[in-house]
Amino acid sequence: MATPSSIVAGARRKLGAGPPRYSAAGLVRKGLSGDSWPRVWRDVELKSSYDVVIIGGGVHGLATAYYLATNHGITDVAVLDKAYLGSGGSGRNTAIVRSNYLTPEGVAFYDRSLTLYNTMATDLNLNVMFSERGHMTLAHTDGALRTMNWRAEVNKLQGIDSSVIDPTEVGKLAPSLDVSGDSRYPILGALYHPPGGTIRHDAVVWGYARGADHRGVEMHQKTEVLDILCEGGSGPDGKGPGGRVTGVRTSRGDISAPIVVNCTAGWASLISDMAGVKLPIHTRPLQAAVTEPVKVFLPTVVVSGSLHVYVSQTDRGELVFGASVDPFNNYNVGGSLEFTEELAGHVLELMPGISKMRLLRQWAGLCDMTPDYSPVMGDTDVDGFYVDVGWGTYGFKAGPVSGEAMAEAIATRAMPKIIAPFHISRFATGELVGEKGAAAVGH
Amino acid sequence: MLLVPTPFGPRNASDLRYVGEATSRPDPSTTSPEAWRDYLYLEHNPAGWLRETWYDRVNRVYFQVERNTATNEFRNPTMPVAKHGKKA
C-alpha cells in the first residue's frame, strides 16, 4: 500500500499547456517511459458565476459545451452533473446510431448527427469506435413492411442509404436469424440501412468532455442542481413565463449565470419545474441487458419493432439487447424480471439457436418521453432557460447534432432551422411531429 | 413485478394497464386551446407521490391509486369519480 496519495493530484494539468495528443506513437512512448497520461479533463474549483451553466453531463450537455467553445468561442461554461459524467442515459443506452427516420425533419437531423459521429474520432482525437456495421429493422407484418417502404422512400429522397430487402437477403446479412417464414412472427423483409451501426457510448462522453476541457469548459461532477434562480416571472419566486434566469443553486453553492441549459433527459421535468416551465414529458425506464460473451456471429444491428427488441453484438462478443420503455412512468431504475423474460422470448423467436447463451446483466436508464416521439429543443418562456430534452429512447443518436444546434441557438439567440420543428410551442398549437410510427421502438 | 393494491385487493401489475396521471378533462364546450392542450400533453411527472389511473384487465375496472414514482410504493386505491368539467 505504498503508492503515494498524491499520485492523482500530481498529474493535474494546467490549462493552456496544450492538449496531449493521443496516438499509437504516444502509447509506445508512454509505455517505454512509464509516464502517465495527463488528466482527461481538469479538476478545478467551482466558480460563483459563468456565462453558461449546462445541467447534465451526458452526451447532450457535453456536446453543447464543446460546440459553444469550438464553434462560438464561448468558453466560460460549466457542465454540472449530480453524479459522474455519462452516468445517465449516455452510459446506459445500447449505442446504436442511424439516420433512417420517417419524417424529412427527422432524417435531416439524424443525418447531420451521423456525419458528426463519422468524423468524431479524428475531430476529438479519441477513438469512439464507430462500427459502421449496418442496421436492419425487421418487418413481421405487411403493415410494418409498408412503413419500412415509407421510410425507405423518404430516406432515398434525402440521399440516405436505406432500402427494403427480402428475407433471403436478411438471412445472408445475419445467418442467425430465422427467415424460414414458419415462426410466429415471420420475417417478411427488413429496412436495411448500411451507414447505421454502433459506437462506444462512454468514449463519446469522454471525448466531448476532453475536447471541451481543452477549450476552457469546466466539468463539475457530484454537483447537484437544487434550484434554478429566476426573476420577473409570473410564478412564485420570480419563476415561470415572462421571467428570466439568474443562476442555479447547487449542492456546492449558488452560481450566477444568465443562461441555463437543461440537458437532463429522464430528470428533465424536475429541472424544468425549478424554472417554472412545464413540459409535455413523462419519465419511463428503458431497460437493456447484455449476455456473456461468445465468438462474434452477428455482424449487423437487428431491430424488430413488432417484437420490441433490438440486438447487436459488441466487439467483446456480448449480445446487447434493448426493448421498448417500461409500461408505466417511473424514476426507479431497478429493472424488472418481466423485461428479461419478454426479451428472451422475443430474441429466441428471431434467433432460435441461442437459447443456451446466458443473460449476464440487466440495467435501466430513464427516458423523457414526449407525445410525438420527438424532442423539445430551444428556448422557453423563461428568458435564458433553454431545454434540450424529450429525447425518449433515441437521445444518444442525436447527441452531436443537438449539441451543435443548441450551441448555435444559445450563441445567436435564434433557433437554427434544423431544430425549429422541435420547439416547445408545437404543443400549444397542436402541430406535432410525425415520428411516432418510426421511433416507437426505433433503435 | 409490482404488487398493486387495487380496490379489490393486491394484484400483479401484469394484470393491469397503466393509463397515466389522473387528469381533469376540461369542459369541451368552453375550453381554450391552451387549456385543452395542457390536458392533452403536459404532465406533472414528479419524482414522488402522484395520483394515477390504472385499468384492471381482469375485473375490467378503472381505478385510481397514489404511487410514489421514485420508490413504487402505493397507497389509497379508489374507484374513479366523474370529474367532467371540474378542475382537480
Add this chain to the structure above:
Amino acid sequence: MLNPLGLLRTATTAPGVRRLDTPQPGEVIDRDTSVRFTFNGARLTGHEGDTIASALMGNGIRVVSRSMKYHRPRGYLTADIWDPNGALQVGDEPNVRSAHRLLTDGMAISTQNVWPSLDLDVKAANGLVSRFLTAGFYYKTFMKPAALWPYYEKVLATFAPGGTVDLDTPHGEFDKRYAHPDVLIAGAGPAGMAAAVAAADEGASVMLVETEHELGGHLRWGDEAELAAAAELIHAVRSRPEIEVLTDATVTGRYEDNWCAISQRTHTHVAERLIKARAKVLVVAPGLIERPYVFAGNDKPGVMTAGAVRRLVNMYGVQPGDRAVVFTANTHGDAAADDLERIGVPVQRVDARAGERIAEATGPDAGVAGVTLVDGRTIEADLLVTAVGWTAPTSLLNMAGDRPVYDRATARFFGSAEIDNVLTTGGIAGDGTVTELVGHGSATGRLAARRAAVIGAHLRAATVWAAPVDTTPPATLPADDRSPLGRDAHPELFRSTTHGIVDYSEDVGSKDLVAAATEGYDSIELLKRYTTATMGPAQGKLETVNTAAVLAEARGERIEDVGTTVWRPPFVPVSLGALAGRVFEPTRVSSIQPWHEANGATPILAGQWIRPEHYGDPAAEVLATRAGVGIIDVTPLGKLDLRGPDVPKLLEQLYTNKWQKLPVGGVRYGLMCAEDGVVMDDGVTARLGDEHYLMTTTSSGAASVWEWAEMWLQTEHPDWQVHVTPVTTAYTSINVAGPKSRELVGRLCDDVDLSPEAFAYMQVRTGTVAGVADCVMWRIGFTGELSYELHVPAGHGLHVWERLLAEGADLGVRPFGLEAQRIMRLEKGHFIVGQDTDGLTKAPSTGLESLIKLDKDDFAGKPELAWALSPEALASAPRVVAIQPDDPTIVPDEACQIVGGETTEILGRITSSRMSPTLGRSICLGQVVPTLAAPGTKLTVLLVDGRRVPATVMEHHAHYDPEGARLRV
C-alpha cells in the same frame, strides 16, 4: 534451433496435480463409478460426483484456459461457480462454469479463448507488448487513417472471449413455475438451513434454495465436526415437508415487492427452469465469497484461494500441488494449510496476522515455481494459497434498495438498510462458530415466519372476496429481536507492494486501474467503464472490492469514501431459454379455419388472426363477386354488444356523429377520434332492440375500443347505464356480397323478408340462417355490392359457410379472401384507419367532415376537431384523396412519395394501391398537401425504381360506382 513459437508454448499438465489415492472424509465423488469425457479431443476419465474442474485436475491438468487480452495460461483460482478461469465449451453450450457443472458421461469439453490451441497460443504475444496495451489503449489509437478502423475493428473482434454458439442449436424445452412461499431462503449453509427449520417449525411454508449441488455451504469442505453438523442440519431440513429444497438452484434476482427469480438447473426434462416466487419474506444467506489477493504473478496457474484448495482436497480428493505456500490472514487459510499437510503436501505458512506479506509468484507462465515475500525471502512452491478475506455478495440486498457500507474492522461490506421483508443471516450478516451461525439462522427463520404471517394476513384482509379475516392483522410487523452475530476483526488485505491482476476475466491489473485513475477516471463507475474491471462474467463477485481498494489507494482515500458499483441482476447468469420459457404467443382463427385450410387458402397473419389472404386468384375472386356472389369470413371484425338505456349517449360520446335517432333495425357508420382529434377507429353500429346495440370495430381496434368505451363509462359518466360485452369471437361473421347475394341468402333464410322495401341498405335484422337461429344480418357493403353480413353464433359458423357454398353452387358462389376485399374496398375508396390515415391524421383530413357534428354537447376530441375545421387549419392539413396514375398499367407501390415535379420536395404519398380487375386500371388512395387535393390536380409520383410518373386526383374517393347504386338495389 529455436522455434519462436516455443516462447508461447505452455505445458498444460503439472506433476503435483493429481487424484489422491485415499478417499477424504468429506468426499462427494463415487470412486467406483467412472465417467468418460474428452478434453480438447483427449479421452479422459473422471468419477460420478466430479465437477468438470475436479475431473480435469484429477487427470493432472492445471492449465484450462487462456486470459482474455494477453492469452496468459490460466488454471482454477476459486474452484467454484465464480471461478474466472474456468469457463469452458461443453458440446454446443458455451461458457460452462466448469468448477460447478457436474461431469456427465460423454461430455465433449474444450477450451474457448485459445488460438490455435491451449498449449500453443500465438496471441500470447500480446503479453510481450502489454506495457503498451494499458487499459483503454484502444481509445487512444486507431483514429487515423479513419479508413483503416474497420480492419482494426475486425482484428479486435477476434479477441472476443467466450465460447461458440452453434446456431443450429435446437430451441430446447424450458418451463416456468410460480411459487408463493411464506419464506424464501437464498443459501443453504448452516444459517440458511437453521432458518428453514425454524421458519417451518413456526408454521411457514419454506423454499430453501442452494446454488451448490448439496446442502451444507462451507461445512461441506470443513472438518469432521463441521461435516457432522451439516449432516444433522440436512436431516432436520429433509425431514420437514414444509421445506421445499432446491439444489443447484440460485435466487438470481429480488425485484419489487419480493418478486424473486430462481434459476433451477436440476428440474426434470428441462435444462433450466425459471421459478417466479412472490415471497412474503426473503432471507438472504448466501455466505461469503473469498477474495483473491493482488500481487505480481497472481494469475499464474497454481495460485488459488484457500476455499479452492479445501474444496478440491476434501470434496474431490484432488491434490492441487506438491509444495505449498499458504498466505493466511484467517482460520480458513489455516484450515487449508492443515488440509494440505494432512494429505502430505509440505506447507510453508506466511502469516498475514504477523505482518508477513507475499510479493510475487515466480516461475514460468505455465505455473507457479516459487514465491517471493515482501521481506525478500523466496520459497520454492508449485502451489500458492491465499486467504485474505471475504466479499459479501450483497447483490440481492442491492436489488432490494440497500446500499452496503464498508466496515474497516472486518475488511468487508455489510448491508445497511432495515428492509422489513428482506432479512440476512450467516456470513453476510456476521461471523461466528457453527453454533452461533445456527442460532442466528434459527432466530432469523422464526422472525421471517412471524413477519410472513402478518404480511399474509394483510394481503388476505385487503382482498375483498377472500374469506373474512377473523381479526384485524397487527399494524406493525414483529420487531427484530435477534442478537446480532459478532464481527471478527480481519486485516485489510487487497494489494501487496507489487501490481497484479484485479479482474481475471477482463485481464485488468492494478497498474491499469491506477493509470486510469490518474487520467481522471477516478470515480468507481468511471473507472469500471474505462478499464472494464468488474464487467466480465463474474460481474464483480471477486474483483469489486479489490477495484475499490486500488482506487482508494490511488486517490489517497478510504474504501468507504470510494464506494462500490451497484450489483445488478441476475446474481448468476441465466440462460435465455429459461427466461423465455415456452412460446406463449397465441394466434386466433375463426371457426371456419379448417375449411380454409382444406380448400387452398393462402394464410396471412393479420394482428393476432390467421386468415385467408386468397384462394389462388384474388382478381378472379373480385370479378366473381362483382358479377355474381362471393362470401368472405370476416370473423376478426371487432364486435361489442351494448345494452342499456344510455347506449345512444355512449355512442354520441365515442363517435363524431349523431346516434340519438337511430331507429331499431337501423345501421349507421361512425368515425372515432382520440381526444387530440386523430382518427382512432371506425365501423358500423346497429340498433337491434330498444336498449340493445351491436357495434363493430376494426379487427385490430377491438380490444382498445372496448377499453375506451369502458373508460368513458367508468371515469366520466358513471351515471350512464350501459353494459359493454365483447362478442368478437361469440359470432362467426360471414359477408355475402354481390348482385346475387339476396338470392343466395334468401335460399337459406325464411323468417326475414329480404325484399329491398322490407330490408333496405343500412338496416339490420335478426333471423334464422341455414337453420341457425339468432343470426344478426346487416345490409352494409364494404365491397360496394349488395351484401349481407351474417353474424352467426360461433358454433354454427362452419355449418352456415358450407351451406352457403352448397346452396350457391348454381349461382357461381365463390369464397374470397382478404386481398380481394382490400381490392374491392379500394375500388370503393374506403380508407383503412392506420393505413390511409396515420398517427397525426385528424378527422377532417379523411374527407368525412359531414360526420363531425360540432352541435353535439360533447364527443371525444370535439375541441380539437372544432379547431381542425377552421379554414386556417384546413388550409394546412393533408387530405386523403383518390388518385389514378395517368398510365393505367402503372401501380405505384404503397408508400411511394408524391413529389414536386423534379424536386425532392415531399407533397404526399400513396397510402393504398392496387390494379383494379373491375376497372382494368391502377387505382390509389393517398395523402396530399391541401393545395394538391382538388379534383383534377396533376401529381408527380416517384416510383420505387426512381421513375417519376404523372397521376391525377379524382373527384370521388370511390373509383367504382361513386353513387353507390349497386349497394342500394
